[in-house]
Amino acid sequence: xxxxxxxxxxxxCLALCCMVSCLDFGFNAMVLAIAAGACFVLGIAIVSxxxxxxSNHVRFIVYALIVSGxxxxxxxxxxxxxxxxxxxxxxxxxxxxxxxxxxxxxxxxYLHKANSKTYYLQTITTGIVFxxxxxxxxxxxxxxxHGSLFGIFYFDVSFGLLGSGFLxxxxxxxxxxxxxxxxxxxxxxxxxxxLLIERYKYMIRESQIAKLEKKxxxxxxxxxxxxxxx
Amino acid sequence: xxxxIIAFTAAIVSNVCFSMGFGILxxxxxxxxxxxMLVSNLMVLVESLICTSLYYVLYNYVFLPFDLTELxxxxxxxxxxxxxxxxxxxxxxxxxxxxxxxEKNFLFVVHVVILAGLAIxxxxxxxxxxxxxxxxxxxAGMFAVNVIFYALNSRINNRTLPDQTRALAPQLxxxxxxxxxxxxxxxxxx
Numbered sequence: 001x002x003x004x005x006x007x008x009x010x011x012x013c014l015a016l017c018c019m020v021s022c023l024d025f026g027f028n029a030m031v032l033a034i035a036a037g038a039c040f041v042l043g044i045a046i047v048s049x050x051x052x053x054x055s056n057h058v059r060f061i062v063y064a065l066i067v068s069g070x071x072x073x074x075x076x077x078x079x080x081x082x083x084x085x086x087x088x089x090x091x092x093x094x095x096x097x098x099x100x101x102x103x104x105x106x107x108x109x110y111l112h113k114a115n116s117k118t119y120y121l122q123t124i125t126t127g128i129v130f131x132x133x134x135x136x137x138x139x140x141x142x143x144x145x146h147g148s149l150f151g152i153f154y155f156d157v158s159f160g161l162l163g164s165g166f167l168x169x170x171x172x173x174x175x176x177x178x179x180x181x182x183x184x185x186x187x188x189x190x191x192x193x194x195l196l197i198e199r200y201k202y203m204i205r206e207s208q209i210a211k212l213e214k215k216x217x218x219x220x221x222x223x224x225x226x227x228x229x230x
Numbered sequence: 231x232x233x234x235i236i237a238f239t240a241a242i243v244s245n246v247c248f249s250m251g252f253g254i255l256x257x258x259x260x261x262x263x264x265x266x267m268l269v270s271n272l273m274v275l276v277e278s279l280i281c282t283s284l285y286y287v288l289y290n291y292v293f294l295p296f297d298l299t300e301l302x303x304x305x306x307x308x309x310x311x312x313x314x315x316x317x318x319x320x321x322x323x324x325x326x327x328x329x330x331x332x333e334k335n336f337l338f339v340v341h342v343v344i345l346a347g348l349a350i351x352x353x354x355x356x357x358x359x360x361x362x363x364x365x366x367x368x369x370a371g372m373f374a375v376n377v378i379f380y381a382l383n384s385r386i387n388n389r390t391l392p393d394q395t396r397a398l399a400p401q402l403x404x405x406x407x408x409x410x411x412x413x414x415x416x417x418x419x420x
Contacts, residue, residue, distance in 0.1 A: 020251030
């Protein structure tokens with residue numbers, strides 16, 4: 001069955017949509033995004049070992065259980081750290097789990113037939129893009145809504161509106177458009193390169209054929225010349 | 231607690247689409263098929279009520295008394311996966327056409343995320359029936375946004391738009407506008 005294609009950039013944006021309520025502050029968002037990215041990469045690394053045994057849905061179930069297990073462990077660890085910031089973040093870890101589950105769509109449903117290099121490269125790239133988007137978006141929101149960056153205050157402002165989902169969705173739309181443009185441009189470049197390689201191959205083959213024809217013509221004339229002398 | 235306040239909080243203030251964000255996943259796959267949209271949403275409603283009820287019972291009568299609240303997430307995901315898997319099997323036997331759309335649009339993953347999100351964001355401090363009402367209102371808020379996006383589908387997925395700005399980006403902008411309206415409504419009523 002042909003599944004609807006979702007590009008990694010759009011998937012990263014959708015995963016960030018799950019964390020909209022946690023993107024108020026840069027530090028919180030960074031820790032949550034790193035936790036989600038780590039769960040995602042770890043889960044996919046384990047699930048990739050059983051890709052030839054089971055169906056995609058069963059692999060997703062295993063992946064979801066691994067991710068929720070890792071989130072439970074992280075909650076315990078953050079609880080033991082005891083810092084107020086980490087206790088606050090541990091309450092939001094469930095949203096990071098939702099984001100990790102969304103990110104899992106791409107490797108589990110699209111890359112299951114790809115070779116291992118592409119599989120891991122795409123997985124890690126998607127994870128990194130997700131973390132970068134989260135850090136940049138949350139930093140912008142923190143500066144505009146609270147006048148601080150990673151907890152350090154620069155100016156005294158408080159715009160509740162910008163702290164709500166409004167600005168997050170606008171920024172996500174912007175990032176999605178830019179990311180999709182880059183994806184389309186790189187796909188176009190890859191296609192052009194492939195066409196160029198094909199053209200060079202064709203030219204090389206043509207020249208080889210021309211050389212062979214020339215050689216065979218020469219051989220024929222040599223044979224005729226030898227026959228005439230006889 | 232007043233039912234009106236619960237309904238307003240669940241459907242507008244904590245709307246799963248424009249306030250929490252994860253509800254957008256349920257909005258995207260329903261493009262043209264009205265019956266499929268209704269079947270999918272009905273599935274989410276029934277499953278969310280089952281999952282939230284089970285989660286409520288487990289949380290309040292097992293995890294909270296024994297101080298095991300950290301394990302709640304794992305248990306919730308297990309409940310959601312089991313419920314969704316059963317739902318998928320029922321849909322497979324009931325309707326081939328709807329199952330085709332279900333498979334094509336990754337609704338297994340989408341429903342798992344939505345169900346887990348609805349249970350996580352549900353107010354577990356309320357009593358059981360109020361909690362069920364809260365879950366129902368959360369779904370109502372999501373369904374309302376779903377209907378808005380379904381009506382605007384032809385504009386959002388317009389072929390004349392460039393590839394970069396088709397589908398997700400306009401949806402996010404509409405969500406931003408809805409978030410703004412929700413924020414203003416919250417301020418007006420407060």
